[in-house]
Amino acid sequence: MMNGGGQPASKQSMRRHNLALVLRQVAASDSASRATVAARVGLTKATVSSLVEELRLAGLVVEHVPENQGRVGRPGGALALNPQGAAGVGVEVNVDYTAVCVADLTGAPRVRLTEHADNRGRDAEETLHSAGRLAARACAAARRAGLTPVQVTLGVPGLVHEDKVLHAPNLDWRHVPAGELLVRGLGRQRLAVSVDNEANLAAIGEFQARPAGAGASFLYVSGEIGIGAGLMVDGTLFRGGGFAGEIGHVTVLPDGPECGCGARGCLERYAGQDALLEAAALDSVSATRLGSAPAATATATRTGGGPGGGAGRSALQDPPAEADAPVERLAALAAEGDEAAVRALAVAGRALGVALSGAVNLLDPPEVVIGGIYARLAPWLIPSLQVQLHERVTSGRWRSDRLQVSGLGTEAAVRGAAGAGVQAILRDPSAYIDLTSPML
Amino acid sequence: MMNGGGQPASKQSMRRHNLALVLRQVAASDSASRATVAARVGLTKATVSSLVEELRLAGLVVEHVPENQGRVGRPGGALALNPQGAAGVGVEVNVDYTAVCVADLTGAPRVRLTEHADNRGRDAEETLHSAGRLAARACAAARRAGLTPVQVTLGVPGLVHEDKVLHAPNLDWRHVPAGELLVRGLGRQRLAVSVDNEANLAAIGEFQARPAGAGASFLYVSGEIGIGAGLMVDGTLFRGGGFAGEIGHVTVLPDGPECGCGARGCLERYAGQDALLEAAALDSVSATRLGSAPAATATATRTGGGPGGGAGRSALQDPPAEADAPVERLAALAAEGDEAAVRALAVAGRALGVALSGAVNLLDPPEVVIGGIYARLAPWLIPSLQVQLHERVTSGRWRSDRLQVSGLGTEAAVRGAAGAGVQAILRDPSAYIDLTSPML
Structure with a gap:
């Protein structure tokens, strides 16, 4: 052979x-x-x-x-x-939370930890050390469950090149050796570490979670504080020159409001989490209506084992409910018919529709999958989003069922990161065998 | 093996x-x-x-x-x-001209014919019969020069599926069996015919014409009456679900002027040839200033052999100068500093910059190549285009030298179509041998 x-x-x-x-x-x-x-x-x-x-x-x-x-x-x-052998470890450092997931060889998530934190206000080194410590705790839990974590993949919302973050605007990071700093936080563990963009990993996570028979080519769009995309082509992520997927900075309105990137009218200014909460007059941390007295903030770290999931052999689960609190509040308001919330979501849906119809005209992906916070907010985004797609995709080739909602929501990136580790082991098991069995 | x-x-x-x-x-x-x-x-x-x-x-x-x-x-x-063996034949039916090119196995163009015609006002069948006859004339000239045309590739500005044109808005074609109709015009010739989108073929032509050592991954944008794009990835055209590249219908301004496609604010409405000429107050047929007396129109068919080119062994050459007359007039006015012309080109450059920066953020192609009429108009488009790219491509990753101007101009599609035929022969020479040597 x-x-x-x-x-x-x-x-x-x-x-x-x-x-x-x-x-x-x-x-x-x-x-x-x-x-x-x-x-x-x-x-x-x-x-x-x-x-x-x-x-x-x-x-x-x-x-x-x-x-x-x-x-x-x-x-x-x-x-x-x-399912009790080698394991992949996914770490996601995002703007308002850090998450870790350990997946076994079958891809099933076995350990899940989340730390809610405002990473915007923190030093990159401190954030990554803390993420490394969280990952070390998850690895310890995985080992107690009989697994052997070997491959760590770190996802960050920014431009990544050779395990370094060149720029993560929403974290205010520039030229951060993220892989190296995460390893220090992990302590003395024999783990290989790689770094990738979180929307890339979310697209991989979405692909891995698809049922057998589902398409292997789609455009995935992840809503968080920033907005990222991943173009999956026959099961392989398209990376362009290395920085593809920055759909959050596609122009929706050339003379629109200024964006953190320096340009004007970017999609992120209409459909990013901060823009959405602001338009709905919600505080982005406390999730209270701006101007009213703040409720207890949801910044506490949750590390206790919640109710198990994952096919009955979960070692440790901690769904990231608090991290999504402002988004949950927005969804609740929209469900109540709150005018500002519904309007904010319609505006975001329209902006998403303008940007996505451009992407569909340019790339003609068989499907478009919206994930991250958009999965939770889909009921209020989709109507205006579909209107734009039907109007703007060339020659009426848009069909409503080409738009899908991710079942993973904000879990996709950390699940994809863990899965990327598993894939690395499956691609080259001898590297793992040589690492774990030096006597052979 | x-x-x-x-x-x-x-x-x-x-x-x-x-x-x-x-x-x-x-x-x-x-x-x-x-x-x-x-x-x-x-x-x-x-x-x-x-x-x-x-x-x-x-x-x-x-x-x-x-x-x-x-x-x-x-x-x-x-x-x-x-260079005297099998040959590929490219046919381009565009909105304001039909062109044919026969290329030998080395890829060199050997016969070149153009017919200037307003194909918008014609029946699809008539247009394709006429294109078939033009191609038959080019094939006859190629045979006289010792070549054996075997593979015809037809390019049209529209959505193509299995040698049928589903929709070509600027030709007003819907569900046209273009391959079949072209064959009828070609007469009794043993030629294989395939159909593709003209921007796809132009991107292929651009790739084939690149000097050795130039990159094999770029986003090509072709300006004609419509605007198309082709994403070349390591020398292979990305086709998505089959209809990728419709950059002309990427939204530049969501509430902008209505486009022929039914949507509003499409790139084509700012940077398509008609929009450009209209903004510069030029008549799109006569190339005269609107309101003044029309000069002699340039609709005559030119079929005589012009001065030769192509490495000294040209059989028949007919550069499509007349077809480009309105664009030449626009360029001349801009060169004279005509205010309306310069303004129209700056507006088009800005719109192109908005759409292209979105494409670059999404796809991160190592290079962007502007071709078609943009090649001729580049001096007046590029300043405002570069401003937008520098401002809008995420995190200052844009470098001016990532923008290139095609050396082929409006020749790219027909050259790419001829080259696609040559590639088909090189991919499977036995099919050609079996076709031409039934005795073996």
Whole structure:
């Protein structure tokens, strides 16, 4: 298999390639046997058996042997990814919260921690150390649950290049070596760390969470304080020169209000979380109506284990309810028919519709998925959003069902970050095996 | 080479694959010998020699043998694509002209015909028959020059699906079986016909004309009566669901003037050729100032052979100067400092800048190339265009040299269409060989 193209492959690279091939086949199959995997990947049964054994000893694969069968030889054992093996760790540092998610090899979230904090007012180093400590706590919980965290992916709302954040306007970060600073907060852990834009990771999370048979090409738009997009093309994220997806700074009105980026009339000024709350006359921290007495603020850290989820084997769950408090308040007001809230959402929906119809005309994605806070606010955004799409997408090619609402909401980025780690392990299991089994 | 993945290849598909492999290697190399080609593609010299012989007999490849060497065996002959062999034919039906270009295997344009006509006022069938006849004349001229036209690609300014035009607003076409109608105009010729959007083909033409070493990823924007874009990613055109590139209908001002598409404030209403001429108070047909007496109109068909170009072996050339007359007049007025012309171009440049900065924020293409009429008008568009890009591309990542001007101008689409035919031959030479040599 490795010898295509007339190039000789070393024994080592052959093993590396074939381990990944077999593991991916196990991941793609439902309870396949060694013989079935061998037939599908085109290797001999003996070779596959030895590779499966290596993956099993490394804890990446489990083999379920029927009760009426002996263990020797395992002729008919059903292979599956080990949900108690290696794990990916996602860390999301956003403007008003930090979140961590640990996912097992099957992609299921197993540990979930959120810290609500106004990261705008903090030093980047302090924010990342604190995020590293939160991730270390999540890793400890994952280890107690029998998992082995190996790969950390950090998501930030900004422009990322080689694990450095060049600019994150809403965090006021410039040239922050985010990967390095997160590692320091993590302490002495043998973890590989990479950094990516949070909307990119959210698009990956959305893709991973899609049901089998759903499309693999879509434009994902994530509403947070900032607005980011991810263009998924046949299951691969389009990155352009590295900084694609900044839909928040697409112009909606050339002479509109000034944006933090220096330009005027950006989408973010109409449909970003701050703009939305401001237009609805809500305080962005306390979620109270501006001018009224503030209620108790929701800045407390929640770390206790909430009610479990995730297929009954959750180690630690902490849904980020407080972080979404102002958005929940906005949704509640809109549900009550509050005029300012409904108007603010209609204006945001229209602005989103103008920007998205431009993106659809330019890129013609089969679907558009709105996520982040837009998932929660969809009922009030969608009417004006659809009007714009129907009016502006060229030649009436827009159909309402091309617009989808993410089921993950603000969870998408941290879930995608954890999933990106899992994908890295599945892509190259030998790196993980060599890392965890130095004696082999 | 064909047996990767454990799949057996039939002898026929092996030959097909290897013929293409060898031909592409000849195209990519500068005067390589059979031995060099064999080494590069990883086949034996004997196999390559027999494949080269087949390509040579089919007229796809030529071998230059040094004078002091006999012809037998040709050990050191330099291989090259045959500039007198198979040819690709590009046909462009645009709003105010129809153009044909025949390119030889090296991609060099060899025959070039243009017919200036107001295709807006014509029936689609009549327009396409007439385009077919023009193409037939170009093919006849190409045959007289020793070429063998085999593959026709038709470009139209509209939405194309499976060789049908679903909608071309500026031609007022809906559901036109364009490939079929063009074939009828072509008469009894053994030619394969395919249809594509003209901005897509222009982007391909731009890519093919780039000097070696230039980037293979860029956003190309073509100004005509309509405005189209093509996103080139590593040398491959991004097509989305099939209708990507409609940048002319990206919103510049949500409540702006109504567009032919039914929406408001589209880029085309500010920077399309008609909008530009109208803003400069020029008649779009006569190129005279509105209100003054019309000069002689430039609607005559030019088919005579003008002065040759194309590396000294041009069969027939007819640069489309008349078709560009109104644009030339606009450029001349702007060069004289005419206030209305200069203002119209500045407004168009600003609108282009708003739309393009959005596209750059979303897609981050390494370069943006403006072509079509924008190439000619670049000196007056670029200042206001650059201002917008510098102001609106996120976080000051815009550098002026990311904006390029196409050297092909309005030639790009028809050149790209001819080149697409050539690429089809190079991708699968056996189809051409089987077509032209039924006896083999």
